[in-house]
Amino acid sequence: MTKATQPAPEEDSNPLFNQSLEKGLAVLCAFSAQRRSMTLADLAEAAGISKSSAQRMVFTLESLGFVRKHPKTRRYQLTPRVMRIGFNYLAANPIIDLANPYLSELTNATTETTCLTEADGLEMVYVARFVSAQFVPVHMPIGSRIPMYCTASGRAWLSALPDEEALALIRESERVAHTRFTITDEDALMRDLREARERGYAINREELFLGDMTLGAPVLGSHGRPVAAVHIVAPTSRWTLAEAEQRLGPSLLACARSLNNSVRALD
Structure with a gap:
């Protein structure tokens, strides 16, 4: 895990802590102005997770419409659906x-x-x-x-x-x-x-x-x-x-x- 997504020891050992959700959020947070699009390997490294975990997370997020793969470059990028989460915070x-x-x-x-x-x-x-x-x-x-x-x-x-x-x-x-x-x-x-x-x-x-x-x-x-x-x-x-x-x-x-x-x- 990266420093930003590294769970605290009590979270890591708590049976209620969902590590799959943590990894999915790490993938979303890995994108930035410096990393607008990434390959699967890039995503795994940026999110601090294994390539197999990144593949599962990306498949799920792509199915849900939060990320998409460019048809030519085959690199992943965020979609406008991600803004729903931030907008909900602002609205509430x-x-x-x-x-x-x-x-x-x-x-x-x-x-x-x-x-x-x-x-x-x-x-x-x-x-x-x-x-x-x-x-x-x-x-x-x-x-x-x-x-x-x-x-x-x-x-x-x-x-x-x-x-x-x-x-x-x-x-x-x-x-x-x-x-x-x-x-x-x-x-x-x-x-x-x-x-x-x-x-x-x-x-x-x-x-x-x-x-x-x-x-x-x-x-x-x-x-x-x-x-x-x-x-x-x-x-x-x-x-x-x-x-x-x-x-x-x-x-x-x-x-x-x-x-x-x-x-x-x-x-």
């Missing part, structure tokens, strides 16, 4: 419905792109987005995943956790220097989280993509735990950090406070 998530009006209002007020992300392991996942009519340096569609440690939404989420929990997640992260601005040092990251906690929002200054600066604030549930993060994209072609904090920061905090109140009413 009440936080997204609550957040959409606030994100729309924030985009109108700031004229910049605003997004809602949720945590999944060591990453933040885009679940809602309102795009500005102005230039945005990086396209991040719904479902995109970004690391926690070097993004505003991720650090906003981490800043809402107790220090020991945030530190554990930082230590577990593979802290890659994506750009020359990426902060990877543990102590520096913890200082950044404390500063974010004090001001109410975190900042990413071109740490994941050059030209991309974002301000992110946590969305808190009734128990004070983070349930999501909202962020504003402030491209460095239009904003200095000081200007973004002065003009976008207050609007972001107001949006986060309104979302906090709405989300708490759900609990």
